[in-house]
Amino acid sequence: MAPDLSWGYRTRPTGMSGKERRRGGGVFGKRDRSIPLGWNGSHRPYGSLGSLDELTDGTVRSIDAATVAGISPYRKSRVTRQTNVPMTLINASVVSPVLVQNFSIFMCPACGGALEIDEPRALIRCRACPQAYGLGDGVPLLFWPTEASAATDVTEIVKAFYEDTPFPNYDDLDTPEQLRAKAEQGQFARLLSEQIPHGARVLECGCGTGQLSNFLGLTWGRTVFGTDLCLNSLALANSFKQMHDIRSVAFLQMNLFRPAFQPESFDVVVSNGVLHHTGDPQGGFRSILRCLRPGGFIIIGLYNSYGRLTTDARRLVFRLTGDRLMFLDPRLRLVALNAGRRRAWFRDQYKHPHESKHTLDEVLGWFDEAGVAFVKSIPKCVTTERFAPDEQLFTPSSRGSALDRLIVQLGMLMSGGCEGGFFTMIGRKKA
Numbered sequence: 001m002a003p004d005l006s007w008g009y010r011t012r013p014t015g016m017s018g019k020e021r022r023r024g025g026g027v028f029g030k031r032d033r034s035i036p037l038g039w040n041g042s043h044r045p046y047g048s049l050g051s052l053d054e055l056t057d058g059t060v061r062s063i064d065a066a067t068v069a070g071i072s073p074y075r076k077s078r079v080t081r082q083t084n085v086p087m088t089l090i091n092a093s094v095v096s097p098v099l100v101q102n103f104s105i106f107m108c109p110a111c112g113g114a115l116e117i118d119e120p121r122a123l124i125r126c127r128a129c130p131q132a133y134g135l136g137d138g139v140p141l142l143f144w145p146t147e148a149s150a151a152t153d154v155t156e157i158v159k160a161f162y163e164d165t166p167f168p169n170y171d172d173l174d175t176p177e178q179l180r181a182k183a184e185q186g187q188f189a190r191l192l193s194e195q196i197p198h199g200a201r202v203l204e205c206g207c208g209t210g211q212l213s214n215f216l217g218l219t220w221g222r223t224v225f226g227t228d229l230c231l232n233s234l235a236l237a238n239s240f241k242q243m244h245d246i247r248s249v250a251f252l253q254m255n256l257f258r259p260a261f262q263p264e265s266f267d268v269v270v271s272n273g274v275l276h277h278t279g280d281p282q283g284g285f286r287s288i289l290r291c292l293r294p295g296g297f298i299i300i301g302l303y304n305s306y307g308r309l310t311t312d313a314r315r316l317v318f319r320l321t322g323d324r325l326m327f328l329d330p331r332l333r334l335v336a337l338n339a340g341r342r343r344a345w346f347r348d349q350y351k352h353p354h355e356s357k358h359t360l361d362e363v364l365g366w367f368d369e370a371g372v373a374f375v376k377s378i379p380k381c382v383t384t385e386r387f388a389p390d391e392q393l394f395t396p397s398s399r400g401s402a403l404d405r406l407i408v409q410l411g412m413l414m415s416g417g418c419e420g421g422f423f424t425m426i427g428r429k430k431a
Helices: 018-023 097-101 155-164 176-185 187-195 211-217 231-243 281-289 309-320 339-350 360-370 402-414
Strands: 115-118 123-126 132-136 201-205 223-228 249-253 266-272 292-303 372-378 422-429
Touching: 097 249, 132 231, 155 231, 176 187, 176 211, 187 211, 201 211, 211 223, 211 231, 211 249, 223 231, 231 249, 266 281, 281 292, 281 360, 309 339, 360 372, 360 402, 360 422
Parallel strands: 201 223, 201 266, 223 249, 266 292
Antiparallel strands: 115 123, 123 132, 292 422, 372 422
16 A cells, blocks of 8 residues: 555654755765666576576567566577676657666566567567566556465455555546645655655655655656556556656556566665565565665555554454444544545555554564664654654664664554554665
8 A cells, every 4th residue: 555645744844945955965875876787697686586488489479468467478498597688779659758768777577687668569578588568558567476375475466456446546636736735744755755865766666546656756856666566556647647747757567576677776765555465575675675776765664563453443343333433533534535535545444455564673673684774763763752844854863772662652552543553664775
């Protein structure tokens, strides 16, 4: 679930000055452009994939649904993975210009090979293996299935859920100004946009309907990629982007466990409200972390084991009463919500087929194991510290003690599970 942009602390922040935002740099530093972002043997994003089969004649003779999804029906002999294959692009007017401009950071999610655009057939082809990927209304369909047992892989059931109920929807959001106003109701989205420096490349994994990606793309001078597995959600995201000519954003279908990007390609990676809807949240964290350059920032949002208990209790009441007593959810009592947004919220919170819950200590363990330095959490890990209206998201804060963190999480429970018992963690990838 990509959270609604209006989630979060609603104090209007002061943020950085316009001069500071234009200057960029700061805690992000400067990306070393001399380091190639291309594929090489030392940066394999997901271990050994084994061998793949090639087409009987080396080409895709006809394209069907299986091939478009990345599953080729023409298989015969083995092919060796190629590395450092030069990228060749043709005039690709069928896809977003920002995608074409940054196409060198893409790779085949099946084998890690370089990609090229076949404009006449509206396909993206791998130069190292036989796979071909479709383009749906300008959205690259770069989804590749997870190598996981049926017992742990929940991709298809989650995908089916969001195909039926894209979240959040664009009801009452007709213009970029309305989108910006909605984002500014919640402190986090505004601070994030103010503090991402000029020239940064941002990846949102699990963007849903793309409201955060489109909002971040409204600020000139950055490049934003939003990825999701749900085509209905991506269609809404891309439609809003095209309708309002948001040029610095591109959307694509992707499995976050099989990224379609070269390692170390992004300055900021965001996955808010997504990993807890996967069968392996920590594995998903490790997977998207590979897309982040050393020194870059990763932001993940998850359901909290304590803060979510109130939602669990309401879910039980709704189930026992046939979804009556919906006034028990404080968000559903908001007069401003129309019927579509009420339905989307209710289904996402109380009818989702799969979710997991996590603690601050657990995610700190993920950071430590993966070589990520803790920067900040929302809410903060120390009981005496409060999230300020002008909080610097990328300036390190204390991770507190185990007792501090327990008290903070019990506070989430006592507050009634505000915002669905959701918490955010920010870390910086060590060099």
